Amino acid sequence: MSVLDDAGVTEIARGGGIAAWRQIADDIEADIASGALTPGMQLPTESQLAARFAVNRHTVRRALAELATRGLVRATQGRGTFVEARPLAYPISARTRFSENVSRAGREASGKLLDAVVMTADAMVAAALAIPLGAPVIRLDTVRLADGSPISYGHGFFPLPRFERLGDAYRAYGTITRALESRGVSDYRRLETRISARPAHAEEAAKLDLAPGRLLLTVDSINVDATGMRIQFTRAAFSADRTELVVES
Template sequence: MTVSRTAQDFIAAPRRDGIAAWRKIADALEADITGGTLMAGSQLPAETLLAERFAVNRHTVRRALAELTVKGLVRATQGRGTFVEARRLPYPIGPQTRFTQNVAREGREPGAALLAAAHVRADERIASLLALRPGDPVLRLDTLRSADGVPLTLGLSFVPLPRFAGLEAALRLHGAITPAFAACGVADYRRLETRVGARIALPGEAERLDLAPGRPVMVVDSINVDLDAVPIQATRALFAADRTEIVVQS
């Protein structure tokens, strides 16, 4: 690849302005992203090609990419490369909140994975949310949901037992919670309560969500009830804040 005169002037010229080369590279790539030269979801050139483009070593390029990752502009995927993050996905929360519908409405492909399932005893908080007694049996579900293959939310849900003893199998079969509930006799349900907070992702959470260390997540606690207003699900979902925008609907 031939280094353009612009790149030489921008990076390799005498640095009397005191700005580090990695910072100039980060700024140049950010301008490409915000200006549309590098489109959302597109893959950045390999480090070797970027190093050639800007007439620097790979370490300098790597430092620039790390800065863009921290800012939430790009996402490095092991074994695949570095990709431009898509625009934030508007995620409506209202009386009927459905992940699959929310993602599909934005023209993206929803995905879901059941990471783990276990029968446990409800602690005081979960018992209170589900109108149970502490120690009552509940089914715990750990899920990871995505849009166009990019992790979006890490969820931890609890549903009452024995009422939903077949929910795990139904969820594995259908891949979504709404048809899984329908298979267990709940034709429809609604959102009773939603609470939204924020914090920094813990290391394990960041790894699951493919986030850079130190990136924020939105913490969304919710309760769903059936049409008789009986609580059927208590969930804590961690949304990648760089990728989602919560929209509250009445």
């Protein structure tokens, strides 16, 4: 147990059989549990923490790595280390909407369109959308966030020419639902969802501000319009530390 002394230095118990880095991690975890450190709050720098605990930066770095492994903090390149929010309960049902799910949890939803690419459908995309192999599609690459924290990174495929310039609509309206509305799809529902888990690839880890190799929940989904026509196939990766997928009947 550490004690904050009058000089503002947190003393670490020496020689008690508990490594200094673990004591530091436990101390910061206790601050998070007590509410002294709240979700989204930025931690002091490594140098400041090293001074506070009277240790070297390597010891602090190991403590922060342990906290990141526990899913309690998130290190962001060039910005610092932040307290993670509680995992978001994300319902998956016949009518899954990212913005609605996030708002229902009392958090602010947002999204970023990283790229919009016109391409030909490979075997997987063609089968998912029930279109001929090689048919034209538009792929939207997006990162979706809750309270500014990246929750999912994915690729959505939409058949052409029906959804021509869908990327422009997404940029204008900020959500897939509204972008589809602008293309005449007033409502849609989930036809199929497949969920699995695997470690994050380097690109996914970078997009989601995760350490490489952290666990992802992957969701492949197919949406159809009111007539049953397949309109969207999405492959999305969710941070397992930040998301709890809840399958609803």
